Amino acid sequence: MEKGGFSSFLLGLGVGIGIGMLFAPKAGADTRQLIKDKTGEGGDYLKQRGTDLRDSAGDLLNKSKEALGRQKDTIAEAMEAGKQAYRETVNNPPKPSAEATSH
Secondary structure, three states, X not given: OOHXXXXXXXXXXXXXXXXXXXXXXXXXXXXXXXXXXHHHHHHHHHHHHHHHHHHHHHHHXXXXXXXXXXXXXXXXHHHHHHHHHHHHHHHOOOOOOHHHHHO
């Protein structure tokens, strides 16, 4: 949830509670219980949303680690190929062509 969405949720919750108290056709005790229940529902919603966000962040972190691991493997393979090419060049230098030796 975006930052603006969260603040809108809290604003809506507060306005709803306020309007509910003004127009409540119930007794004071009943109204207080209703407010308590609705506040608990809001808290439960926030807890669930926090859990969802934490799980999403964990998934993104795992995907990032996997991608980083693949990149490290690719770089290591490229470095090894470069080293091998260097070794082959040093151990087997190219022979001069016939034209180069006749001049």
